[in-house]
Amino acid sequence: MNSPAFRDWQSVHDEVLRRIRTRMWQPGQMIPNEAELAVEFGCARTTVNRALRSLADAGWLDRRRKAGTRVVAQPIAKATLSIAVIRHEIEERGQKYSYQRVTRTLSVPPLGVSAAMRVPAETRMLYVRALHLADDTPYALESRWINPQVVPGAQDEPFQKVSANEWLLRHAPYTDGEIAFSAMNAGADEAHLLVCAEGAALFAIDRLTWDGDASVTKVRLLFAPGHQMRTVL
Amino acid sequence: MNSPAFRDWQSVHDEVLRRIRTRMWQPGQMIPNEAELAVEFGCARTTVNRALRSLADAGWLDRRRKAGTRVVAQPIAKATLSIAVIRHEIEERGQKYSYQRVTRTLSVPPLGVSAAMRVPAETRMLYVRALHLADDTPYALESRWINPQVVPGAQDEPFQKVSANEWLLRHAPYTDGEIAFSAMNAGADEAHLLVCAEGAALFAIDRLTWDGDASVTKVRLLFAPGHQMRTVL
DNA sequence: AATGCTTTTATGTATGCACATAATAATCTG
DNA sequence: CAGATTATTATGTGCATACATAAAAGCATT
Numbered sequence: 001m002n003s004p005a006f007r008d009w010q011s012v013h014d015e016v017l018r019r020i021r022t023r024m025w026q027p028g029q030m031i032p033n034e035a036e037l038a039v040e041f042g043c044a045r046t047t048v049n050r051a052l053r054s055l056a057d058a059g060w061l062d063r064r065r066k067a068g069t070r071v072v073a074q075p076i077a078k079a080t081l082s083i084a085v086i087r088h089e090i091e092e093r094g095q096k097y098s099y100q101r102v103t104r105t106l107s108v109p110p111l112g113v114s115a116a117m118r119v120p121a122e123t124r125m126l127y128v129r130a131l132h133l134a135d136d137t138p139y140a141l142e143s144r145w146i147n148p149q150v151v152p153g154a155q156d157e158p159f160q161k162v163s164a165n166e167w168l169l170r171h172a173p174y175t176d177g178e179i180a181f182s183a184m185n186a187g188a189d190e191a192h193l194l195v196c197a198e199g200a201a202l203f204a205i206d207r208l209t210w211d212g213d214a215s216v217t218k219v220r221l222l223f224a225p226g227h228q229m230r231t232v233l
Numbered sequence: 234m235n236s237p238a239f240r241d242w243q244s245v246h247d248e249v250l251r252r253i254r255t256r257m258w259q260p261g262q263m264i265p266n267e268a269e270l271a272v273e274f275g276c277a278r279t280t281v282n283r284a285l286r287s288l289a290d291a292g293w294l295d296r297r298r299k300a301g302t303r304v305v306a307q308p309i310a311k312a313t314l315s316i317a318v319i320r321h322e323i324e325e326r327g328q329k330y331s332y333q334r335v336t337r338t339l340s341v342p343p344l345g346v347s348a349a350m351r352v353p354a355e356t357r358m359l360y361v362r363a364l365h366l367a368d369d370t371p372y373a374l375e376s377r378w379i380n381p382q383v384v385p386g387a388q389d390e391p392f393q394k395v396s397a398n399e400w401l402l403r404h405a406p407y408t409d410g411e412i413a414f415s416a417m418n419a420g421a422d423e424a425h426l427l428v429c430a431e432g433a434a435l436f437a438i439d440r441l442t443w444d445g446d447a448s449v450t451k452v453r454l455l456f457a458p459g460h461q462m463r464t465v466l
Numbered sequence: 467a468a469t470g471c472t473t474t475t476a477t478g479t480a481t482g483c484a485c486a487t488a489a490t491a492a493t494c495t496g
Numbered sequence: 497c498a499g500a501t502t503a504t505t506a507t508g509t510g511c512a513t514a515c516a517t518a519a520a521a522g523c524a525t526t
Contacts, residue, residue, distance in 0.1 A: 008479070021406050033506060044481045049507075057290075065488040065507045074318050074402055079412050081312045082292075173255050177466030179312050182459075183416035183434040201434035203416040209466070226415075233410030233442070241509070266476060277511045282477075298477045298518040 006041035012051035015041070020060055020071050028073040031061075079231050083179070083205070085166055086132045086140055086221075095134040099163050102129040102193065106155075109145050116208060117147060117215035126154055128164045131193060137224070138194045144219040150211055164217075174216050177209040181229075190222055200225045239274035245284035248274070253293055253304050261306040264294075312464045316412070316438070318399050319365045319373055319454075328367040332396050335362040335426065339388075342378050349441060350380060350448035359387055361397045364426060370457070371427045377452040383444055397450075407449050410442040414462075423455055433458045 006012045016037075019025045031037075034052065038045040052069060055061045059078050063069045090097040105127050108114075114121050126146040132139045144164050146154050151172045159167065182204045191198040203223040209216045239245045249270075252258045264270075267285065271278040285302060288294045292311040296302045323330040338360050341347075347354050359379040365372045377397050379387050384405045392400065415437045424431040438454040 021408060023406060027403065035506085045507095046482085047480060049509090050479085053508090063507065066490055066505055067488090068506060074321070074399075079314045079316055081314065081414075083312055170260065175254055178463065179466055180461045180463040181414060181436070182461045183436040183456075185418075185432070185434045199418070199432055201416040201418040203414070207466075223416075228413045228415045230411065230413040233412060233440075268476085278477095279479095279512085280510060282479090283509085286478090296477065297520095299475055299520055300518090301476060 006043055009047045009050040009054070012037075012041055012043065012048055013054055016051060016055060017060065020055075025071050027071050030068050030070045033068055079233060081229055081231050085169065086142075086163070087166065090132070090134040090139060093134070096136070098133045098136060099161070100131045100133065101158075101160050102131060104128050104159055106148075113145050113218060117145065117218055118213075119147065119149075119215065124148075128159050130159065130163055132163065132165075138196075139224055140227075141190060141193050141222040142219060143222075144217060146217045147215050150214045150216050165219075168217055172209075172211070172216050174209040174211050177207060179208075180206045182206070184222070186222075186225075194222065194224050196225050203227045203229070239276055242280045242283040242287070245270075245274055245276065245281055246287055249284060249288060250293065253288075258304050260304050263301055263303045266301055312466065314462055314464055316440075318402065319375075319396070320399065323365070323367040323372060326367070329369070331366045331369060332394070333364045333366065334391075334393050335364060337361050337392055339381075346378050346451060350378065350451055351446075352380060352382075352448065357381075361392050363392065363396055365396065365398075371429075372457055373460075374423060374426050374455040375452060376455075377450060379450045380448050383447045383449050397452075401450060405442075405444070405449050407442040407444050410440060412441075413439045415439070417455070419455075419458075427455065427457050429458050436460045436462070 006015060016025075016031075019031075025031050032040070034045045034048045037048045037052075041048065052061060052063065056063045056069075060072055061069050062072050084092075087097045087099075106124050107127055108122060109117075109125050109127070111121060114123060114125075117125075119125070126148050128142075128144045128146065130142050130144075132142065142163065142165060146164065146168070148155050151168070153171055154167075157167060183201055184204050186194065186196055186198055186200045186202050188198055190202065191200065194202070196202075202225060205221040205223075206219070207221075208218045239248060249258075249264075252264075258264050265273070267278045267281045270281045270285075274281065285294060285296065289296045289302075293305060294302050295305050317325075320330045320332070339357050340360055341355060342350075342358050342360070344354060346358075347356060350358075352358070359381050361375075361377045361379065363375045363377075365375065375396065375398060379397065379401070381388050384401065386404055387400075390400060416434055417437050419427065419429055419431055419433045419435050421431055423435065424433065427435070429435075435458060436456040438456075439452070440454075441451045442449045
């Protein structure tokens with residue numbers, strides 16, 4: 001019963017997590033307050049606080065001032081996806097990365113795009129379409145609109161060698177972003193470029209980034225059939 | 234130049250993040266050490282530490298003892314997805330949730346499943362298939378294998394009213410989990426249950442959870458066409 | 467040049483203390 | 497008794513200090 005000694009916040013963290021997982025502290029139940037735990041564990045309240053905060057961040061505990069700390073009733077799994085530069089993603093799998101620009105134009109985007117990016121409907125924007133290949137096999141198709149007002153250097157960049165994906169990361173500051181994952185059927189176009197059957201199910205990532213109030217870029221990545229994004233809980 | 238005053242760790246956090254995003258501190262570049270920043274911001278080193286640790290957790294900074302702190306070279310966007318109980322997901326959108334069990338059998342799973350769950354090939358497992366509906370429209374199709382050895386009560390549960398999704402969260406402890414997102418074409422089966430065209434692109438979530446060395450459950454969720462998962466960066 | 471030892475240094479963390487803040491509980495008031 | 501006011505309380509945070517630890521850098525030795 002008497003704890004041998006919980007010196008550091010990690011061991012407090014582990015012990016509390018053990019009690020949650022073994023249902024010693026049941027879902028929805030209140031746990032002792034920081035001061036009490038500090039006494040039990042023989043450490044400072046600060047240390048307990050550190051451990052409990054970490055568990056709250058991870059989604060195990062629900063903490064509220066004055067109300068106290070309780071075990072989360074319905075553990076909400078928080079999956080953290082790392083969305084890396086595509087070149088790195090491919091190289092880390094030990095495959096050869098190559099890049100191929102398909103088109104690059106300055107044109108008026110479809111209404112859906114200008115609306116999402118909150119620019120006037122007639123504004124001409126930079127449109128870049130490119131293929132990312134792994135071992136010379138199409139891996140992902142990138143279709144991107146760039147707001148040239150916000151990213152000045154972009155107009156002079158051909159995106160022939162360096163992908164817009166990487167170029168923007170290095171040159172375009174941003175403050176916020178949204179990201180959405182979905183599935184869609186390959187159109188004739190996409191099927192041709194990704195060398196797959198028309199109608200094949202493609203994994204899609206849509207990203208929209210902002211610099212303050214101004215939209216920087218909107219991109220859709222379509223991955224070749226079979227693509228998976230994985231992570232641990 | 235001289236900071237007006239950064240009293241709390243949040244404001245230090247925000248200021249540092251601003252410097253990263255505006256490229257004042259460029260990707261890959263070292264930033265001043267904690268002690269220096271503490272002087273500049275007029276606060277204790279502890280406070281700077283708190284702020285930088287938080288930014289490192291979020292993937293903006295790379296910190297190493299003695300080596301110091303640097304801005305991550307290729308900002309890896311970390312999208313944190315909250316995977317809630319499906320009922321909550323639907324109810325939060327203000328829609329009516331309903332549930333319909335399709336099948337429930339005790340049978341030998343396909344080889345791929347028993348291999349992934351690391352159980353002997355002949356082991357019989359509980360298989361539950363069910364529909365989650367939003368406003369009486371099919372929302373997601375859940376196909377789940379449950380290891381009855383690890384989840385004793387499951388054998389006696391019909392999963393007629395309560396979804397396995399929720400029942401397991403309350404009754405089956407777990408220590409680890411994997412999750413994968415992908416896209417797949419609807420088969421005849423799935424098209425029928427989700428009331429969509431055969432071949433439609435479906436968003437798929439595969440989850441596999443472990444309690445120590447033993448697999449608890451393996452589930453595939455297929456969402457009706459058009460489903461999106463979104464988050465902010 | 468390669469190896470092993472020592473020093474230096476930036477981050478990591480524990481602690482006691484003080485005070486801030488949010489939210490509940492208790493109390494007062496019309 | 498409803499509604500406003502005040503007290504209480506658990507978490508949230510800041511700070512000074514001390515020491516721990518990882519890892520780079522320097523140094524010496526082979």
